[in-house]
Amino acid sequence: MLPKYKDIVELLKKGSTIEAQEQIMDLREGALELQEENYELKEKIRDLEAKLKATEDWSIEKSRYALVNPWRGAAQVYALKESSSDGEQAHFICPNCFQNTTKTILVPVREPKNGDALMNCPACKASINTGYSGIGAAEYAEKFLEKANK
Ligand SMILES: [Zn+2]
Numbered sequence: 001m002l003p004k005y006k007d008i009v010e011l012l013k014k015g016s017t018i019e020a021q022e023q024i025m026d027l028r029e030g031a032l033e034l035q036e037e038n039y040e041l042k043e044k045i046r047d048l049e050a051k052l053k054a055t056e057d058w059s060i061e062k063s064r065y066a067l068v069n070p071w072r073g074a075a076q077v078y079a080l081k082e083s084s085s086d087g088e089q090a091h092f093i094c095p096n097c098f099q100n101t102t103k104t105i106l107v108p109v110r111e112p113k114n115g116d117a118l119m120n121c122p123a124c125k126a127s128i129n130t131g132y133s134g135i136g137a138a139e140y141a142e143k144f145l146e147k148a149n150k
Contacts, residue, residue: 002030058101065093068144072131077106077119082140090138094121108135 003023011020064084067076078093097104106119106128117135119128
């Protein structure tokens with residue numbers, strides 16, 4: 001508990017200057033502690049605001065994509081929705097990276113042994129076998145979503 005200003009004034013009125021001085025010292029110390037605490041809290045708020053902003057940004061970014069099955073089999077990727085492409089070319093995003101709130105565009109590669117068309121992630125090294133020997137250019141999510149709903 002910090003000494004009260006009113007009590008210090010009372011002490012001074014009574015002529016208890018030493019006791020008053022002690023309380024003033026306590027008050028100063030308390031003020032410094034509060035200042036420090038205030039600074040730390042401001043830092044914490046700044047960090048949390050930055051995190052919140054990143055989360056909000058990611059949820060906007062995330063909503064531009066849909067999980068699709070563009071090929072035979074169960075292989076899934078995130079595809080850009082044409083409705084939110086804003087002129088950006090169609091592309092596929094690594095589902096593994098996507099779960100970790102990062103976007104990595106998959107790179108088409110040919111499997112050297114059997115010639116299967118793979119989609120590789122340069123970031124997490126995930127490799128998705130499309131089950132095809134060749135695949136065309138990436139397409140927007142809507143195309144695959146329509147197919148799935150038929
Ligand atoms: Zn990845």
